[in-house]
Amino acid sequence: MDFVLFVAVYLSVAVVSISQAQIYAPTFANGTVVARLRSRIIDEASGICASRIHKDVLYTHNDSGDKARIYAISTKTGQRLMTIEIDGASAVDYEDISCGPCDSTSGHCIYVADVGGNSGAVSNTVYKIREPEVDLTHGKGGTFHVPIKSKLEFSWDQHDCETIMVDNKANVYVVSKVNAGQYPKLVRLPHRAWGTKHRVKVDEGVYLSLKATRHDPVGGDISRDGREVLLKTHHHVYYWYVPDGDYYKHMTSQPLQLPYIQEPQGEAVCFDPQATGYYTTSEGRYQPLYYYRRINRSTKSPSS
Numbered sequence: 001m002d003f004v005l006f007v008a009v010y011l012s013v014a015v016v017s018i019s020q021a022q023i024y025a026p027t028f029a030n031g032t033v034v035a036r037l038r039s040r041i042i043d044e045a046s047g048i049c050a051s052r053i054h055k056d057v058l059y060t061h062n063d064s065g066d067k068a069r070i071y072a073i074s075t076k077t078g079q080r081l082m083t084i085e086i087d088g089a090s091a092v093d094y095e096d097i098s099c100g101p102c103d104s105t106s107g108h109c110i111y112v113a114d115v116g117g118n119s120g121a122v123s124n125t126v127y128k129i130r131e132p133e134v135d136l137t138h139g140k141g142g143t144f145h146v147p148i149k150s151k152l153e154f155s156w157d158q159h160d161c162e163t164i165m166v167d168n169k170a171n172v173y174v175v176s177k178v179n180a181g182q183y184p185k186l187v188r189l190p191h192r193a194w195g196t197k198h199r200v201k202v203d204e205g206v207y208l209s210l211k212a213t214r215h216d217p218v219g220g221d222i223s224r225d226g227r228e229v230l231l232k233t234h235h236h237v238y239y240w241y242v243p244d245g246d247y248y249k250h251m252t253s254q255p256l257q258l259p260y261i262q263e264p265q266g267e268a269v270c271f272d273p274q275a276t277g278y279y280t281t282s283e284g285r286y287q288p289l290y291y292y293r294r295i296n297r298s299t300k301s302p303s304s
């Protein structure tokens, strides 16, 4: 009898913890337009990330065709606050940007991914720059020069990609862009590849359980605490909860689908710094910046 009781208790505990993991589904409100991008020259914003230093500031960049530069924009007014030229970088086809720590212990950096294949050859290069601390409120659209802090060149068995994501330990992930019916590959770029003179061949990675419907995915982001992941395709925003930093393990299971208002050419998605919501915007001039607010804060950290 005691044994049966023990088994029953044990099983119910196991069932509860499994189902807690499975039902962990944060809810986000539908998107609202919080601003409209007001800069003429930002006409193909194909990636965004939220500043770790400046409040209500996102960084963005044009798709292929622009110089080696990124832009700081206000989430309140949509204005361009500053142009940041990346000294020492080239620009073949910038497809995504990520804000994260500079290394596993400190600093705020911006990672710019020259990883697209729009012009044929793919550069497969990631640039890391230190996030400027200058007062952006006085930027008024001025230009600021930042040198590359480090550079990473890689090769892999995928053609190209439009997604770069950096976690809270400065691990850099890319997700390959694949055609309809295929599965994108998630790959962690090795730390040792930073600053080397040669291109590093990356063999590892996992395939996501997310079949592309077009040339997908187009962008992604990891929350500042490393526990939540957004991935954007042309038509959807997907979400994974990753409590332990094991992105390979969790992102091979089915994601949750979050609200998304269809945009003309939406390739950009990012969390805000506290992950109390996420932003999307689209390529094209004077596009809206959408914000999707988290409704249920109490489920933010179900396991802690």
Ligand SMILES: *[C@@H]1O[C@H](CO)[C@@H](O)[C@H](O)[C@H]1NC(C)=O
Pocket (backbone or CB within 6 Å): 030, 031, 261
């Ligand atoms: C979200 O907002 C858009 C635009 O306002 C609207 O077209 C859509 O129906 C809304 N979706 C839901 C689920 O409310």
Ligand SMILES: *[C@@H]1O[C@H](CO)[C@@H](O)[C@H](O)[C@H]1NC(C)=O
Pocket (backbone or CB within 6 Å): 027, 295, 296, 298, 299
């Ligand atoms: C928030 O999440 C908790 C736990 O999952 C749930 O019980 C509660 O109903 C949710 N509240 C809202 C407003 O969704």
Ligand SMILES: CC(=O)N[C@H]1CO[C@H](CO)[C@@H](O)[C@@H]1O
Pocket (backbone or CB within 6 Å): 041, 042, 043, 044, 062, 063, 064, 065, 066, 067
């Ligand atoms: C100012 C500038 O260079 N804007 C560019 C942004 O990217 C698009 C897409 O290639 C270019 O057409 C714009 O000239």
